[in-house]
Amino acid sequence: MTTADRLALLGGAPAIEQPLPHEVWPPPADEAELTELAAQRNTDISIKGNSGPIGRLESDFLAFLDGGARFAVTFNSGTSALLAAYFALGVREGVDVVGPALTYHAALSPVFALRGDVVLADIDPGTRGLDPRALHAALTEDTKVVTVVHQWGHPCDMDGILRVAEQYGLRVLEDCSHAHGSRYKGRPVGTFGDAAVFSLQANKAVYAGEGGILVTNDPGVHDRATLLGHYRDRSRDAVLDEDLRAHWVTGFGLKLRMSPFNAIVARHALAAFPARKEARHRCLRHLGELLADVTYLEPVQVAGHVDMGAWYGYKPLYRPEALGGVPRSVLIEALRAEGMEVGAPSGPRLSTLPLYARPENPLFPGTPKKGIAPEAGSHAEHVERHALSLPTFTDWPGDRTLIGRYAGAFRKIGRHREALVRYAAGPAR
Template sequence: MTTADKLALLGGTPAIDRPLPHEIWPPRADEAELAALTEQRNTDISIKGNSGPIGQLEAEFLAFLDHGVRYAVTFNSGTSALLAAYFALGVREGVEVAGPALTYHAALSPVFALRGDVVLVDIDPVSRGLDPKALEAAITENTRVVTVVHQWGHPCDMDAILGVAERYGLRVLEDCSHAHGSRYKGKPVGTFGDAAVFSLQANKAVYAGEGGILVTDDALVQDRATLLGHYRDRSRDSVIDEELRSHWVTGFGLKLRMSPFNAIVARHSLAAFPARKEARHRCLRHFGELLREVDYLEPITVPDHVDMGAWYGYKPLYRPEALGGVPRSVLIEALRAEGMEVGAPSGPRLATLPLYARPENPLFPGTPKRASAPEPGSQAAHVEQHALSLPTFTDWPEDVALIEAYAEAFRKIGRHREALAAHAAETSR
């Protein structure tokens, strides 16, 4: 056997020879973006309401959502925007928010800052978002809000979830932080719920460096969210309700505003998004077709009625029984030895984290909260234990050779599954 035919983990030649990293994000700024940042620096570095690039970003984002909602409010992070959304939707002590058991922690953690409780709900194995049946079973007399996270860009089953929300009188918050450009039955995510939040953090497809944007079609939600994070000019000019507008000088005491520099970066990434999305879809369609030949991976299923938008990461599931029971950690080690940029998704089930699992709210010592118990047999546990995280290739056709090298690395592992299984057995002794 030549070294090219031998697993790199066992002394062979790696299948991929391109140096890491393979996913370089965000892209470098072009001259127009740099010029706009320079002009803003020499014009005004302060934040005045939603003037200048902040107001322009908000207007452009509403157009990006096909004007499916009327209001957009920028914040200094997606987490701040989520805090404002929960506040605006009435989360407070005694209120429960139902949300997915497997997602990024910040999708639900702002609830604790408002003294609310989180009820974790199992996920659907295809969308990786909320399972509507599990949601309905989890509702209690204290449930007031359901948080829908379009996990890794795949829209949730919005028809079923909205039906549950309507039956029980729940407000719906969409966390679209992974789902820029995603659509459900032709309609943009972020336009279904009572409010929606998009993170604009640097790893997102539309990025500001740090930033977030809240959108809603509800004037009262817009007013309350604005007052939580903004004051003076913005609150005076944007808040509609006369009584709430009386707080315009102070807002509700917090300052969670986006900087104009972040807004400029976000505007340019938003303008570039359609072309980048199309290139990413071409890359990942090609990747998915090649990976169908790999029997130890469960292909990612994208139903015809959804558009994956930004594809926040490419995360197939590993089938260990098809690879002789090799642990995922050993598979990842072998793939990395072949030169691949691969790992397990970074977010564990929320019930395994102290913030969610412990019965006391750490923000308010002595204040009890509903503790979340881990569910080892859940769909959330299955995805957590079997998902692989691969690059989100974006450069078409430049990335084709790299994508095909990744596919060959997967095939190479499959051809040598007995050797890998023997290695796993030996190292586990």
């Protein structure tokens, strides 16, 4: 056997020789972005209202949503925007929020800062987002809000979720942090709920470096969210309710506004998004086609009625029974030895994290909360234990050769199944 046909883990030559990282994000700024950033430095480095690049970003973002939302408010992070959304939707002590058991922790963690409580519901194995049936089963007498996360870019079953919400009078918050440009039955995500939040953190398809944006059609949500994170000029000029506008000097005591520099970066990323989205779709469709005959992988399934928008990583599921029961950790070790940029998704089930699992709110010592036991045998547990995370390739056709080598590395592992099984069972392990 030649070294080229031996697993790199066992001394063979790697299938991929291109140095890491293979996903370089965010892309470098072009001259127009750098010029605008430099000009802003000498114009105004702290915008108190929503003029200049702040106002332009908010206007551009509403257009990006096809006019499906009336208001947009920028914040210094997606988490801050979520905090403002929960506050505006009435989360407080004695209020339960139902959300998905598997997602990024910050989708629900601001609830604890408001003394609310979180109830977790299982995910739909197809969408990887909240399952409407599990949502229904998780409702409590204190449930007032349901949080929908369009996990990894795939829209949730919004018809099913909205039926439950309407039946029980629940407010719906969409966390679209992975789902810029995603559509459900032709309609942009972020336009279904009472409020929606998009993270603009550096790893996102539309990025500000750090930033977030809240959108809504509800004037009351807009006013309360604005006052939570903004004061003086912004609150004086934008808050519609006269009684709430009385707080314009102070807001509600916090300053969570976005920097104009972040807004400039985000506007340029938003303008570049359509071309980058199309390139990602071409790359990841090609990757999915090449992996279709790799029996130990379940390629990402995209429902016919959805548009994945930006994607957020490519996350197939591992089928260990098709690879002799080799643990996922060993498969990842073998793939990395072949030169692949691969890992397990970084977000564990929320029930495994102390912030969620422990029965005391750490922000308010002595304040009890429900606490959440890990869910055995759930779809969330299955996805958590079996998902792989691959790069979100964006350069088409530049990444085509590299994508082919990724597929080749997966096939190489499959050809040497027995060798990997022996390695996994070896005394060193």
